[in-house]
Amino acid sequence: MQPSASPYEERLTAPRSWWFVCLLVGVSMALILLPFGTLPLLGGLVGGTAVSAVVASSYGSARIRVVGGALIAGDARIPVSALGEAHVLDPEEARAWRSFKADARAHMLLRAYIPTALRVDITDPADPTPYVYLSSRDPERLAAALEAARTNA
CATH class of the missing domain: 1.10.287 (Helix Hairpins)
Known part of the structure; x- marks a missing residue:
């Protein structure tokens, strides 16, 4: 590759x-x-x-990419080594995580017109951000790409 x-x-x-x-x-x-x-x-x-x-x-110009062992979401660039488990969120769970379950310290790249999302835990102890919330039209494919990048790194 x-x-x-x-x-x-x-x-x-x-x-x-x-x-x-x-x-x-x-x-x-x-x-x-x-x-x-x-x-x-x-x-x-x-x-x-x-x-x-x-x-x-x-x-609508915000982009999410998995490139060179890093997750690039909007302005954020996070190495996959600092990422933990990825949780695919259906529309109901996504709505909950961007409202009453949300953590103010989380990095959120959300678009309300996209009903599904991916929540990825941050495992870096030096980073106070607990997770990254990413609106995505295809969260399963994004989770698979993160897993593939993690195994290739």
Whole structure:
């Protein structure tokens, strides 16, 4: 296996319905600017749609990767040697772990529009973070990639 090959990569993109909402934001801006004429109306449509699309795209740009013996989740880079057991969470368990079961010290890369998740224990005694919570559309595959990276390290 090549060292640069990624056994797992996922982008937590925004759902399709959010792009429709971006268009509605543009229409709303156009209606707000309607009393000022046609050019402001078109500017509001284009500008409102573009700004809201940039916001939706940036929110959905978070990525989870397992590369080179490390888990990269958003801005966090954690070596697999510091990771413990991975727990696949169904939608109900995922909701519980991002609400009343959540630990304030945990690193959470969550997107509410993704119902399933993976919770990975942190075993490094120098790290106060108890676990990493990762929203994932395919948590079983992510857990398998972490296990494969752990055995290869």
